[in-house]
Every structure is written in C-alpha cells, then in structure tokens.
Amino acid sequence: MAKKRNIIVGQSGGPTAVINASLAGVYKNALERGFDKVYGMLHGIQGLLDEQYVDLSTQIHYELDIELLKRTPSAFLGSCRYKLPEIHENKALYEKIFDILNRLDIEVFIYIGGNDSMDTIKKLSDYAILTGQMQKFLGVPKTIDNDLALTDHTPGFGSAAKYIGASTKEVIRDANGLVYKKNMITLIEVMGRNAGWLTGATALAKSEDCEGPDLIYLPEVTFDMDRFLAKIKDLMNKKESIVVAVSEGIKLADGRYVCELGSVGDYVDAFGHKQLQGTATYLANYLASEVNCKTRAVELSTLQRSASHMASRVDIDEAFMVGGAAVKAADEGDTGKMVVIDRVADDPYMSATGIYDVHRIANEEKLVPRSWMNREGTYVTKYFVDYVKPLIQGDYQPIMVNGLPRHLVLNKKAKR
C-alpha cells in the first residue's frame, strides 16, 4: 500500500477576518493536488501537543462550507500563542511533535500566522533537517498588523483596514451630526503595538464625502503630550468636531506607553508582549481636563480584527491564494519557507504569490516608513493611502440567516 500523503494545517496568533480563507485555500488546493487527508490542528501547535486535531473532511462537506469559511472570522480551528523552546532546550518536545506527525503520515505541515508563528515554522523545519525527517514546513502569512517583512502586505490587514476606514467615517459623521457651537474631541484607538499600519488606515475615511480624521498618531513616531495639546488647541479654534486616531502603542520619549499613564493593568502574554489598552480613554480624560471640552473615546477593540461582515474581497481572495500557494510550494519540495504577496502592479492593482526563506522573516517587524508620514508625524501621506487603498476593495456579501451573518463552526463531535 502506498504511503499516505497527508497535510496538517494550524492557525496561530491573533485572529483576523480572513484567516479561515487561507484555511479554505489550503484545503481546496490540497484536495486538488491529490493529497489524501487534510488534518487541522485545534489551537495550533499547543493543541497538537495534546493530540487535538480534526480531519477537515468531517467539517467541510459542500462548496457552500468553503464559502462560509471564507466569511467566518477568527480561527476556525482555534488559535494559540505558544512559543516553541529552542531545539537544544527541549528536544523531547520536538520528538513528541514529530512522533505525532509521523503517526498521521504528515507530509506537509502548514502554519497560518504572524511573526511568532513563523518562528515555529523555522524551528520545526530546522529540526526536520537536523534529524533527517522528510516533512515540509510552510508558513502562510496572517496578521491584521501588516508587520511581516518581505511580503508586500499580510492577509487580514486589508479587511481590518476596510473596517477601520468605514467605522472611522461613521464615527466622524456621528460627531459632526452632534456638535453645534461647541467643541467635541473624539479619540479613536486602533490596534498596532509597534506598527502603525492599522492606525494609518483611518486616513481612508478621507474622501469626497468625509474630511477624515484631523490627526493620526502612529507608534513609529514618539508621542509628545505638549505638542499634541498645542495641536488640539489650534484645531479647536478652527472647527467644532475634532477626531484624532491614535495607535494603542504610542509611546512617550521616555519609552513609556501613553496607555500606561492610565489605570489599566500589566498583563503580559506568552511572547512577553504587554497588553495595551486605554490610550484613547487616557487622552480623552487628559484633554477634558486640559481644554475643558467634551471628549469621548472609541476603542475599535477586537471588532477590528473579527469584522468579517466588512471584509475586503481582495483580502479574502489573497488569503485564499496564499493558502493554496503554500500547498503548491510544499508539493514542489519547498520547506522552511513562507508564502508572500508581491504587488505586481498598482493601477490596476495586481498581486501574485512569492516565497521566502522563513529565516529571513521570523521575528522581524515591518514598520510604516517614516517618509509615509508627514514631517510632524501627525498624519500619513498620499503614499500610505495609495498603498492601502487597493487592499480594501470589493466585498464578499455575508451569507445572512435570520438577519445576521452566518459562520461555519467546528463540529467537535466529528473530531477524527
């Protein structure tokens, strides 16, 4: 009997609106290429270590399921934030993983994730090479943060940017409709620890029917409270409603996060990242006392990464495409690599997949170039907007059931 050709795929890190489109792309391409089974790790490598996985054919029965999966936010298989130890630190753990992979006849291991997940691909492919194992390890990029190196952009970013742009427009209108002969300052807090891609996307709101935010502060530039206050005072003389977009990760010159000035706790995740929240609330309270006007804080919070009802068609299609490209690359012999998206043309926008050695990618963060912000660091430039705009185009209409978008959910009873 010929050896089975199976694939196992996992999802890791923070959710996005399109992370399941990549899963759909892996699944569909794997079947088309004649792989026997596609397993899904439940909660990534952490679940795999507990032997938690499903045979995806027990979950996806119809083409309609693929369509639902494309419209389902957050990791369908469950995610994890689990950092593998260095190989020399815990060889037994690696042996356990490869024992499971061998038992399942896994030929290809695909991990859909961000920076931390590419670290997993790097370590597993290194271990396989070191120990002469034959599995291929491929990474599929995924992060709303758009901070992965070498890829033009990451799947998940376009949809988050679209949601942020649309919500910013709505928040600006909401404020404009309310204020009359007095000032009101609205602070919109957007995700992005070190990279300001998402916060910059608030500039998309600027269009012929919306003036856009007045100020945009990215974490790439040091935040100065005094200069901020001066800017606000100046704006208050010019207009009634002032809308400011701030990244959750803006920092003072002394290195403290602005949100640390507030009262939120100090939660640190498995990768040592501090939990950031409360930047907008802190600044709203600060301004209310400094300039004596009504302020309000709007945190886009987890909504911005899971709003599949506002996902971008370009983003979903590209997420699907990179999933399929990972299967193809593995099938053709690649390992220790991540699929990337190359921008082939700007106008009309075209993209294609490429592939890079994961050693060149892992643990590197792509920030917004300083030249894509204005000199004062209070707005993004046309280059930034031109870069993002193609990524938010089009949509997949949600499949509505009883007035709400329908999602595909894991059937835990049909596990294996």
Place this chain on the structure above:
Amino acid sequence: MAKKRNIIVGQSGGPTAVINASLAGVYKNALERGFDKVYGMLHGIQGLLDEQYVDLSTQIHYELDIELLKRTPSAFLGSCRYKLPEIHENKALYEKIFDILNRLDIEVFIYIGGNDSMDTIKKLSDYAILTGQMQKFLGVPKTIDNDLALTDHTPGFGSAAKYIGASTKEVIRDANGLVYKKNMITLIEVMGRNAGWLTGATALAKSEDCEGPDLIYLPEVTFDMDRFLAKIKDLMNKKESIVVAVSEGIKLADGRYVCELGSVGDYVDAFGHKQLQGTATYLANYLASEVNCKTRAVELSTLQRSASHMASRVDIDEAFMVGGAAVKAADEGDTGKMVVIDRVADDPYMSATGIYDVHRIANEEKLVPRSWMNREGTYVTKYFVDYVKPLIQGDYQPIMVNGLPRHLVLNKKAKR
C-alpha cells in the same frame, strides 16, 4: 398669489443609522403631496433659533441622493440636545420661533427625535393652539434605545440591534478562537441608560452557529456584584470563554451606576442625563483581580448607533415610512401628534403607522418588561428575541465607492 405651503423638518437627539431615512421619507412625501418647499433646520430647534436652515432641494438632486440618504448615518441636518423652556418661562423665545416659521411660510413643522424631541413638539403645538397659529407640529420617532411609549418599537432600534447581534457573534467567535485550556472573560458594554432593549439584542447572536452571550444584564434589574461573581465562578468551571453583555446603565441596589465605581468623570448633558461609560472596563478589572483570569472589555460605543453599513432593511423602510406618515397626518390636519409603528402581524411580520397625541408620549420611558427576562435577571427570554428578530431582517447594501460606504453630505455652500 396663493400662500406658499412649506414644510420644515429637523433632527434632534442622539444619532441613529436610519434617522436620515425618515428625513428622506418626509422629503419625498412632501413633494408628492404638492408642498412647495421643504426646509431643513440645521441642528434642530437650536439651529433654527439662529436661523440656520437649508432648502432641501439644494441638497437632494437625484433619486440616487435619496438612496444615499437612506444609507447615511447620523443626522444629515445636524442634531441638537436643546430643551425648550416652559412657555410661561420665556414667551419671547416662542415668539422668535414662530416669527421665523411665519416668515418662511411654514405650514408643517416635523421633528425627528426621541423623548426629549417629543417634548419640543408638545410645547410648540401647545403654543400654536394657545396663540391661534395655524402651523401643524408632528413628531417622528427616532431612537436606538427603543424606549418611546405607545409605538411598538422605534426606528433606529432595529439597525442598532442588528449591528449589536452581528458584532456580538464576531466577538464571541474571536474569543472562542483564542482560548485554550484557560479561562477568558469578555465583557461587552452596550448603550441604554434605563432601558435594556439594546443590551438584550446581544441575545440575537444565539443561533445554530453561535452559543450567544453567557449572561446578559439589563438596567431594569438591580445589579448585584456578589451574585455576578458567583455566576462567573460557576461558568469558569464549565467553559473556557465566557462572554457577558452589560448595559452601560446597570445600577447597584444603592442606586449608584456600576460605571461610577470606576474612574470616569461626571459629565451631565442639557437634559440632566449623566454620561455613562466604563461599565465593562470596571467589571473586567474587577473580575481580573477577583478570579485571576484574563478579561477584556469591548465597548460598542458610538459605533452601534452609526453603523449604517449593517442597517436593517425593515428598519430603514419603516423609518422612511414614518417620515412620510408624518407629512400625511399634517396634511390631513393633525397637530401635536407623533407617528407610531404598530405591529400588525408577527409571522410574517407586518407593520403599519399609527398616530398618537404627543402629550401621551413625551417624557415617558418604555422599559423591557420584567417578564421578558429570566427569573434571575441574567438573560432575556424567547419573547424578547421573538419581538426583536423581525426588526433586524434584510439590508440595504451600502453603495461602495473606493471600497468604503458612500454617504450623502450637507452642501453648506448651497444653504438657502
């Protein structure tokens, strides 16, 4: 020359996703009934006192503009929170208003708003009758809060409920995808000072593809911290991700708002309403310290009232309908009245407009009946869900330009 027959229409109070559909309904019906001009007050009665108004024919040129208006959130004309004094307190103010109305040949005055706005209709119609003026004053209901008496529901509520239901589903999925072998508690804060209609709408998330929130706390029932904590501890033994919906207006037995236990300020608006915010954040911090698990707070904030990209078709159509019905009622001689929505049938859902004396409506708040919550006050019942479900059905697809929903904006240069 025959006397001109003009209408003036204003928008007041908090924005909704469909307040402009009512404006569109007024405009279209007024033209069809042969009125000469439709003026729009800018920022309601407050702007009118400053003689701020537009001729709507300078703003709405095409049928496409009507369609855009239906999809544009927040008051197109601008809103206000302005409480008219009692007639005996400031007669001069009333004289000023009627002087403006007479100068503009206004036959019908229509005000789109909530409780506070109906108070304006009541006072102006009383004054007209007292002083023998011929104008008709009609109210068009509008509030996401759904707390107006005598109408089955208010335009704006259905769209907010739809957005809340969809966002709750997405937040629940986001959490489910993340947690593995540990607890996480998500608190979703929903608007609603005294009435829990919007918070109850989180129960819409409960469907064959979503388990819905675990607990729902409405302001109609006194909130007890100890019982809440016990509920959470119990849930933590049963499941990993716990999602709790709380109204911003939940109160302790001693009358304090839960959010007052936190650090947010004491802003009070023109109608003496306290600004409520921070309930979820307070409870998230409280639980994090009490049960030592990861918690997070999601405030749906102003997004829930301005998310026209997720508006309900039923809601938009009804908002349009009540606008038109107000014009019809005035044209037929009614004054001092508010249009209401009557539920004609449940299955299939049908509605029609009715009309009520505004004296019976103003300043009365419709709360969620106690029998529509479970005995413990920790969830809504099937009656509640059956009531809301028809109101979130269908959609008007946003008109997308460059990847974002397009809105209609006031052209201030073409003011008169």
